[in-house]
Amino acid sequence: xxxxxxxxxxxxxxxxxxxxxxxxxxxxxxxxxxxxxxxxxxxxxxxxxxxxxxxxxxxxxxxxxxxxxxxxxxxxxxxxxxxxxxxxxxxxxxxxxxxxxxxxxxxxxxxxxxxxxxxxxxxxxxxxxxxxxxxxxxxxxxxxxxxxxxxxxxxxxxxxxxxxxxxxxxxxxxxxxxxxxxxxxxxxxxxxxxxxxxxxxxxxxxxxxxxxxxxxxxxxxxxxxxxxxxxxxxxxxxxxxxxxxxxxxxxxxxxxxxxxxxxxxxxxxxxxxxxxxxxxxxxxxxxxxxxxxxxx
Numbered sequence: 001x002x003x004x005x006x007x008x009x010x011x012x013x014x015x016x017x018x019x020x021x022x023x024x025x026x027x028x029x030x031x032x033x034x035x036x037x038x039x040x041x042x043x044x045x046x047x048x049x050x051x052x053x054x055x056x057x058x059x060x061x062x063x064x065x066x067x068x069x070x071x072x073x074x075x076x077x078x079x080x081x082x083x084x085x086x087x088x089x090x091x092x093x094x095x096x097x098x099x100x101x102x103x104x105x106x107x108x109x110x111x112x113x114x115x116x117x118x119x120x121x122x123x124x125x126x127x128x129x130x131x132x133x134x135x136x137x138x139x140x141x142x143x144x145x146x147x148x149x150x151x152x153x154x155x156x157x158x159x160x161x162x163x164x165x166x167x168x169x170x171x172x173x174x175x176x177x178x179x180x181x182x183x184x185x186x187x188x189x190x191x192x193x194x195x196x197x198x199x200x201x202x203x204x205x206x207x208x209x210x211x212x213x214x215x216x217x218x219x220x221x222x223x224x225x226x227x228x229x230x231x232x233x234x235x236x237x238x239x240x241x242x243x244x245x246x247x248x249x250x251x252x253x254x255x256x257x258x259x260x261x262x263x264x265x266x267x268x269x270x271x272x273x274x275x276x277x278x279x280x281x282x283x284x285x286x287x288x289x290x291x292x293x294x295x296x
Contacts, residue, residue: 116144120151
């Protein structure tokens with residue numbers, strides 16, 4: 001959140017916190033001797049909007065207050081994960097180990113997608129270095145591994161399995177995007193589909209339509225399969241599923257995706273089959289109007 005506000009205002013995270021302290025009438029005792037920090041502390045000619053002040057106020061009531069975060073940012077004791085990621089990505093392979101060692105206190109706080117970004121950029125060499133400094137690579141999920149494989153290629157599966165050894169379910173989405181189907185069909189045979197989220201199943205089927213039958217045979221709900229098949233250019237599977245099921249249990253998300261993928265004309269069929277379009281939000285209706293021009 002703090003990094004987001006800093007990016008919006010084109011200032012540092014410390015300046016965001018200092019500006020907030022001004023708003024609430026607190027004058028921090030600034031003891032920095034760093035010239036750049038002193039310059040930033042004086043350059044506060046920007047305004048926080050009401051929503052930013054409200055969100056920052058929530059932090060000030062928690063155990064780690066705005067003041068303590070500000071002090072730690074200024075001293076270098078605390079570094080935002082976004083900043084840690086940028087510093088590592090700027091290093092070349094020859095200085096990677098040194099950079100990760102220097103940033104070791106901050107490595108455990110890096111998000112899974114940021115860890116994936118580092119591995120995707122720096123390769124297998126980064127994995128043991130990150131693990132050694134406390135990075136929890138077990139938190140890497142389907143989309144994190146997809147980021148890595150998109151960058152490093154299918155041969156990197158061996159490095160992932162050797163160094164991280166995640167459950168095969170976490171590798172399904174990454175393998176579904178490859179032209180070579182060998183890894184995908186190996187992983188899908190070993191997978192427990194109950195370990196996959198609805199969103200992941202839909203994305204996997206979308207990337208590899210032939211897997212629809214596998215998920216159907218495994219008992220994945222027809223509502224999920226119908227939503228996934230709505231992405232296909234060939235409407236045969238979608239129409240077959242639509243004909244054989246009632247739609248009372250379609251969720252808001254599923255209804256929205258089906259209409260966006262197949263067209264506004266499908267709403268009549270959805271209603272005839274029992275779908276409850278009153279579940280749609282105002283935001284959903286706005287999306288349809290922007291895409292189709294109208295909605296009946």
